[in-house]
Amino acid sequence: MKRIYSVLVENRSGVLSKVAGLFSRRCFNIDSLAVGETNDPHVSCMTIVSSGDKRTIEQIEKQLNKKLDVIKVKTFEENASISRELMLIKVKYNKNNRRDVMENCDIMGASIVDMSKTHMIIQMCDTPERTSLFINMLNGVSIVEVARTGCLALQKCSEE
């Protein structure tokens, strides 16, 4: 089972390692982890995507709550949330595949944000599934580098 944990933590040094360390020590998976400051500069929000059986999912929430730097933990299923991931891909193109790349970008709603005579950087912001799909679609093109933020998620408004 996949679960998204939206974890509000004290914005202090060392907190990220404490939370990440908890996952490794207790043998919980981390599919992705993204951290950033919230509207309150003393508070950061970590979005952690993890998977496991029912007991593991419950334990993850309890163990997160036990951490003294954790203010609040929200757990939700994927379909109860809006999730997005930002991805930057640098590809090497040539005149034969340039049009294909641009077409793929159009179809998937990605944009080209930087370019040289041989390389371009494509930016895409979408659900993690669609960002993965886009990487597959670029299979024929030589991918130089990929950077992904990991999933960010908030509970859907209707679930509040």
Next chain:
Amino acid sequence: MTGADIMVKCLEKEGVKDIFGYPGVAIAPFYESVRASKINAVLVRTEQSAAHAASGYTRINKEIPGVCAVTSGPGATNLITGIATAFADSIPLICITGQVKSELMGGDVFQEADITGACESFVKYSYLIRDVDDIPRVFKEAFHVANTGRKGPVLIDVPIDIQQADVRRFNYPDEVNMRTYKPTVKGNMVQINKVISELEKAKRPLIYAGGGVLLSDAGDKLEEFAAKHNIPVVSTMMGIGVIPTEHPLYFGMVGNNGKAYANRAVAECDVLIVVGARVADRAVNQPDLITKDKVMIHIDVDPAEIGKNAGPSIPLVGDASYIFDDLLVKDYEADYGEWIEILDGYRERLREKEKESKDYVDAPAFIRALSKSMKDDSVYVADVGQNQMWSCANVIIRDGRFLTTGGMGTMGYSIPAAMGAKLADKSRQVVAVCGDGSFQMSMCELATIRQNKLPVKIIVFNNGYLGLVRQFQHFNYAGNYSVVDLSGNPDLEKLSSAYDIPFIRVHNNTEVDDAIKKFLKNDEAYLMECIIDPMAVV
């Protein structure tokens, strides 16, 4: 005033009278302030003992966490095993470590160790102080965090320049304000009523008590509740002594080293009330299957403990002491007389046979004789190894305490913990029981005992082997013994005379009674060596 002065003032505000430690350059300002204060600092002979001694101290004192303070680098890393031991048994400690100068941190300079990073997975919380003005708040929070909710060790790492920094004023906060830490102590009434209604329906209820009951000082209330409704009690290793071991309702320690009749009781009960225990693999076989044929009520102050190893039918989060208060005011009618009769039968039938041994001291019989002769409120500290298994199975605890390390099983715990226990309450008799292996892990502390005139009594079961490992190899590796031979052991008589500690050697069972009399007679340190059959098994 300096930061170090403030640290000491904080300890005084918390009522700390004794600390254990080992100085060094990075903690020197703190120890200079300690010298000028009323706090008694005990110099142990290796840092690990400082944490164990603080553990023994707080387990007897019960009011304030044990405090230890060591220097940076190797001093701090030597403390780690002691911290991990306390964490595994939920013992409240304040561990203060010196750190190199703030500006040098991260440069791999002399005696630098990232101790907060290294200890992350076995402290309840840790602080690295970066600003001298944070000291009062950090200490206030640390004492609160260590000693409330699920107790545990808290580490405070203080760079030397912070200890040396000038401070104008000292203001100790009256209360802590931590938005992320508010442990639940009172149980939910709905759940408490469910417990009562399950007990009303039950035919064969059983209370399964762990160390958490002792940590919340709820032993008397548990005993009152058990007696009021005639509910039998078993305990984990950490729970030994929650009610007197000879209480008619007490059916021994559970687990693979426990009593067969205790395990039988767990297997056959229909309502199992687990209190302050984590239901780990040592105590229960296949804990995840426990609820298949019974209702399991799990009472624990730590919500994460509930459902971690065994799925409860009724979770009840709270402090055992508060929960028994609430349970005690509820009345209901039920008769468990038949169940008690069954268990009495098991206890009679499954009792271990007395073994006769003429050439050696029989450890189980010795422990029964010893603990019977000890004062009612005395403290019995068991180390780790065969001595621990024999102690758990045979010790008689009345109004006293049984201390050991159940979670981590750290060899060498008993002597420093006994020192701490004795210092916490000098009126109580304190006996440490160890094997020849575990004794040698802490025998340097004989000097601490001598120097501080701590009348701690030590028993060494000498079988010339790491007995429990040898036994394991005997059964699991076809008797091929590998690296368990302790034939280089020192002559304990000569050793004790070197430390000016009286000594007695017991060769066989006939000498036991007289030796125990001599050993316990005066309130003085004493070392007793018992010659145990090298091939004896638990």
